[in-house]
Amino acid sequence: MSSLKPVRGTHDILPEESLRRRLVEKTADEVAARYGYGEISTPLFEFTDVFARTLGGSSDIVTKEMYTFEDRSGDSITLRPENTAGVARALISNGLAQQLPLKFFYRGPMFRYERPQKGRLRQFHQVGVELLGVAQPLADVEVIAMAAQFLQALGVGGKTTLELNTLGDGESRGAYRETLVEYLLGRKGELSKESLERLERNPLRILDSKDPGDRAVIKDAPDMADSLNDLSKRFFDELLEGLETAKVAYVLNPRLVRGLDYYCHSAFEFTTQELGAQGTVLAGGRYDGLIKQMGGPPTPGTGWAAGVERLAMLIAEPVERRRPIAVIPVAPGQAAPALALAQQLRQAGFTVDLGYSGNMGKRMKRANKVNACAAVMLGEDELSRDAARVRDMDSGEQREEPLASLEDHLARYN
RNA sequence: GUGGCUGUAGCUCAGUUGGUUAGAGCGCCUGGUUGUGGUCCAGGAGGCCGGGGGUUCAAAUCCCCUCAGCCACCCCA
Numbered sequence: 001m002s003s004l005k006p007v008r009g010t011h012d013i014l015p016e017e018s019l020r021r022r023l024v025e026k027t028a029d030e031v032a033a034r035y036g037y038g039e040i041s042t043p044l045f046e047f048t049d050v051f052a053r054t055l056g057g058s059s060d061i062v063t064k065e066m067y068t069f070e071d072r073s074g075d076s077i078t079l080r081p082e083n084t085a086g087v088a089r090a091l092i093s094n095g096l097a098q099q100l101p102l103k104f105f106y107r108g109p110m111f112r113y114e115r116p117q118k119g120r121l122r123q124f125h126q127v128g129v130e131l132l133g134v135a136q137p138l139a140d141v142e143v144i145a146m147a148a149q150f151l152q153a154l155g156v157g158g159k160t161t162l163e164l165n166t167l168g169d170g171e172s173r174g175a176y177r178e179t180l181v182e183y184l185l186g187r188k189g190e191l192s193k194e195s196l197e198r199l200e201r202n203p204l205r206i207l208d209s210k211d212p213g214d215r216a217v218i219k220d221a222p223d224m225a226d227s228l229n230d231l232s233k234r235f236f237d238e239l240l241e242g243l244e245t246a247k248v249a250y251v252l253n254p255r256l257v258r259g260l261d262y263y264c265h266s267a268f269e270f271t272t273q274e275l276g277a278q279g280t281v282l283a284g285g286r287y288d289g290l291i292k293q294m295g296g297p298p299t300p301g302t303g304w305a306a307g308v309e310r311l312a313m314l315i316a317e318p319v320e321r322r323r324p325i326a327v328i329p330v331a332p333g334q335a336a337p338a339l340a341l342a343q344q345l346r347q348a349g350f351t352v353d354l355g356y357s358g359n360m361g362k363r364m365k366r367a368n369k370v371n372a373c374a375a376v377m378l379g380e381d382e383l384s385r386d387a388a389r390v391r392d393m394d395s396g397e398q399r400e401e402p403l404a405s406l407e408d409h410l411a412r413y414n
Numbered sequence: 415g416u417g418g419c420u421g422u423a424g425c426u427c428a429g430u431u432g433g434u435u436a437g438a439g440c441g442c443c444u445g446g447u448u449g450u451g452g453u454c455c456a457g458g459a460g461g462c463c464g465g466g467g468g469u470u471c472a473a474a475u476c477c478c479c480u481c482a483g484c485c486a487c488c489c490c491a
Contacts, residue, residue: 005464005482064415065489082491110491115415117485126491194488210487269491280491307491330449364451372451379449393451 009114009122019319020312021125024154025107028127028306031150032105035142037129040104042086044111048076054085054262054294065112067122079111082305084287085294087130092296100133100299107308119278119310128284128305132291135300137235140266140286141242147282147304148248151270156314160270160281162249165256166239167204167267168224168232170289176227177203187217204257223254235265262290266302275310282306324353325413326367326393330360330379338378341388341403348407350414367393373413376406 006012013021029039048068067079080086083106096102107127114120129146131139144162151157167173181203184191191199192211199206207218228236243250250268258267267285275281284304291299325345329338342354353370355363360377367375377389388406391398401409 008482112490114489115487116483120490124491128491205489277486278491283491305491310491326451328450360449361447361451366451368451375451377450381449389449391450396451398450 007122009116011121015321017312019321020315021308023315023319024308024311025127027154028107028150029105031146031153032129035103035129035146037103037105037131037146040087040090040106041108042080042083042090042106044109045077045079046086046089048078050085050089050294051078051081054088054290065114067111067113081112082110083108083126083128084130084290084301084303084305087132088291088294088296088301091132091291091299092294097133097291097297097299101139102130102132104130104132106130117278119275119307119313121309125308126305127308128303130301130303132301133299134302135288137238137266138242139300139302140239141246141248143284143302143304144243144250144266144268145246145248147268147270147284147306150306151282151311154311154315156272156281156311159274159314160272161251162268162270163253163256164240164243164250164266164268165253166224166228166232166236167258167264167285168228169235169264172224172228172232173204173264175229176222176224179222179227180204180207183222184217190214190217207255207257218255225254232265239266258285262287262293264288268304270306272314274314278307278310280307281310281314321371322351323371323373323413324351325410326353326355326363326370326372326375328355328360328363328367328375328377330377333380334378334383337383341376341378341406345407345410350407350410374410376410 048066051066066081069077071077087104087106091097091102105127106129107125109123109125111123113122116122129143131143144164148157148162151160168176181199184195184199184203184206188196188199190213191206192209192214195206195209195211195214198209206214207221209215209218225233240250256267256269263285265286265288268283269280270282271279272281273279282304283306284302286300286302288298288300290301291297327338327342327345329335338354342352345352353367353372355366358366364375372393374393375391377391379389382388382400385400385402386404387400387402389398390401390406390409
């Protein structure tokens with residue numbers, strides 16, 4: 001075994017795996033395009049401030065999960081742990097706030113310094129969308145409906161459930177936070193030590209704790225719904241109505257919260273039972289305060305991000321590679337005609353495998369190994385008659401075919 | 415960052431109470447078949463037993479450290 005290993009939490013994506021991942025990205029791209037979203041690519045790294053100021057000092061992403069380093073000019077640089085902050089920064093940098101509303105799709109690697117496990121890597125990949133400049137709940141309806149359609153198109157719609165909650169606006173959230181903390185303080189003795197810490201730092205997080213003791217306390221906790229002001233209530237009602245009109249099925253989960261500070265109103269997750277502890281496959285919400293917080297004009301936003309690796313794991317069947325046609329020179333004398341024919345067929349759009357060496361038997365074996373659908377054999381005899389021998393690799397039947405009509409004959413395999 | 419489990423051939427795994435040349439299946443290569451793949455038969459290559467240190471006459475096996483993977487927690491896609 002070689003001592004050359006990839007860095008912890010990273011791995012090489014070999015061709016077979018690439019096919020599955022490409023399917024995920026392509027499907028997301030196509031569905032997003034139908035909603036009018038154009039692809040945006042922001043840099044893989046930003047000034048650390050971009051993330052530190054927006055993600056919220058209390059979030060774990062900032063405190064322990066960022067890949068941060070100093071570059072040669074002494075600037076603090078961070079590999080992006082998610083893409084919303086980068087898109088928001090791009091909006092400001094490019095003065096795009098003049099052209100709202102804007103709809104972006106993105107995909108690419110993200111980096112978080114975490115302990116790896118199944119469906120969790122230090123370099124992982126996301127596809128996501130951001131809808132900027134629309135304050136109405138219709139925007140949330142749109143991105144959620146798009147997410148549902150995306151998962152459906154991928155074939156994993158049946159394996160996922162949309163969970164939905166509202167965090168309310170700043171006022172409602174603050175009010176709820178107070179009621180919740182008050183309640184939790186009353187039962188302080190029953191909380192886990194992690195939750196005791198969260199009590200000050202991020203009390204809402206206690207709501208989705210997995211600790212059994214916490215759960216018992218949470219069960220009787222006050223509901224966010226009771227702390228919502230009229231505006232927040234109306235927003236949420238319109239969201240639910242919109243989802244029903246758009247025929248998107250959802251389940252309300254009052255314990256669904258967000259780790260990042262800039263979220264408000266809608267919070268949603270598509271979850272699955274098939275991935276162990278990493279059940280969330282796509283998650284998002286509204287982040288109206290973010291862009292102003294970064295120094296831009298007040299701009300509402302909503303969107304989601306999905307884990308490419310997690311979705312790729314959910315796809316049942318391996319994606320099949322296109323079957324090639326093998327072109328085989330019978331003897332070295334036919335090497336040149338074989339190369340010429342292979343190129344002609346490739347130019348015509350066929351997928352062609354041309355072996356590099358070996359006698360005919362070896363080349364046939366290779367044709368079999370690459371799962372060729374047909375073999376086109378060029379021998380002295382056939383060539384003297386301007387023909388080739390075509391073998392169907394599944395049935396084993398073969399026939400002589402004039403070169404002039406070869407492409408037409410092979411069309412059935414493409 | 416915390417806890418548990420696991421590292422033996424490219425892959426999946428055996429390997430007895432420490433004992434001499436470390437095995438199997440699959441895969442790979444060669445030949446049986448110099449103009450025909452899959453099946454079959456015969457042969458072959460491929461291992462610092464994750465790495466380092468220690469105990470011992472002797473370590474894949476026991477001890478310590480370290481690295482990595484998996485699972486869970488924290489957190490999150």
